[in-house]
Amino acid sequence: MFASPRPAAHRRALAAAGTAAALALTLTACGSSSDGSSSMPGMDHGSKPSASSSAKASPSMGDMPGMDHMAAGNGLSDNKDGYRLTSKDTTLTADKQAAYRFTVTGPDGKPVTDFAIDQTKRLHFYAIRSDLTGFQHVHPTMAADGTWTADLDTLAPGSWRMFASFTPDRGSGKGTAFVLSRTVSVPGTATKTPLPTATKAAEADGYTVTVKGKPMAGMEHPMTVTITKGGKPVTDLQPYLDTYAHLTAFHQGDTAFAHLHPTTKVNGDNGGPELSFNAELPTSGNWRLFLQFQTGGKLHTAALTLNVG
Template identity: 55%
Template sequence: MTRTTTTRRTLSAAAAAAVLVLGPTACGGDGTPGTDRAASPSAGHGDHAGHDMAGTSHGPDGGDGTPGSSTADNGPVAEQGGYRLDGALSGDAYRFTVTGPDGGVLTAYRPEQTEEMHFYAIRADLSGFRHLHPVMSPDGTWTAPVAALEPGDWRVYASFVPDAGSGAGTGLVLSRSATVPGRSTPVPLPAAAASTGVDGYTVTVSGVPRAGAAGELTVTVGKDGQPVTDLQPYLGTYAHLTAFHAGDLAFAHLHPEAEAAGGTGGGPALAFHAELPEPGDWRLFLQFRTGGTLHTAALTLDVAA
């Protein structure tokens, strides 16, 4: 399950606080409680021990020509390696395409973590989150249902492995900004802490994060004071980790070192070999599934320089 990627690094993190609970999922994997309806019998998996970073910024607009984008070196970009993301909000959906190095719309993708496309939406203050697996039409247009997003500034991310063009087999993460109309009130970022709770579960994170230094991060899941050992496979592993850096909204993504063996039996401790390239606050979203229900715990990570 090895994924070749020019953006590969490892993620390290530690303790955090607060929980984010969103509404029912539209296609499973959106980071909300409720039945996960996104199980896909895809034939391939990505490298669960690594993650993708959302590229390097090309200027004040983060490379996508829109205000509010990152100016940091690890910030999100809309174009990389000849591949470009273009899209827009349309009603309750975000529709987008990826253009390849030949100038044509990309229609060939390799499955990674059981899906051909991972789509994320994060509110600029890190208070809102979606992780979806959209559907592609024959012309290469992807449609991600994003109903009920809170008003405000958001960024969307497309994580994929092209199966055509000069970057075939290389993992990419491309990003654009988006604005949901309406009155918007910023939400303060919760302080870091060692554990948090979601849907009756307690998630504890241990490890000492330091920017640019590889290490081990361990996530432990418990319930009612007892260890949880019935985690179900989700995207080929027993948990899914996504992190966003406060300010520049750099994106990081990794999975447990061990693959899911099938059925239940995951937990209580999940090990991650990891590294975060930037110091400061990161917001981490841990997704895991039990009894057919997908849970999401949101954690603020304090990473030292």
């Protein structure tokens, strides 16, 4: 205990220093998102990585840099709050590139054409096979009438779920993040790939991704991802989609969707080696995580299974 109270000005200075230190600890790692190719079996990626960028992307919905606004729900419905994902494509051809066309309609039944920018894009699109292989993350193009076209890479036979992640920029849903989905059948002889066992590390293009942390279902929990190459820390992660790493997760059994982002804003082409996340996965069980990051203008995708208690 102190013999006498400190002057008020001194106490205020200490409080301000403590606040700054806490903020610095919160902003300790970065992440960048990306779509593209990977050498790992069972994964296809349809988007091309963007050029390395010091350029700032448009802010999304007033969020803090590097922070993602979380969409409500698990994405397993094609409609929510009057918004609906519609498509005439119920089947797609196996073993070849395919175009999936869809529309987002609003509560008035009309196609939505005004979307807010989120991570530099108006809409993010994901395709995942029912056994959690074949992951693709692409950015479709929209025609003037509100019809979107997602150009997908080769699809293996089986059942696929197509997710659209978006935020309307007008109407009753303005500012609300939605994830809606529909299933598509790819005819042919489907061979189910067993889900790899839960692990803390994965390889991709010579990089090793290690995950530290034990998320609990329905609770926000800190999680750290470390990226190394040849045993050495990687410190040249480049910004992509306004972050240094893009992390998408799908739940085994029902393919429920979750989207996680690092907690720090981007600062040039020197991200890494550690990326901090606030992970919140709603359901217990096994989740397949797909971490996308970019170096030297090339996108890398690492996949691993995480067990959530």
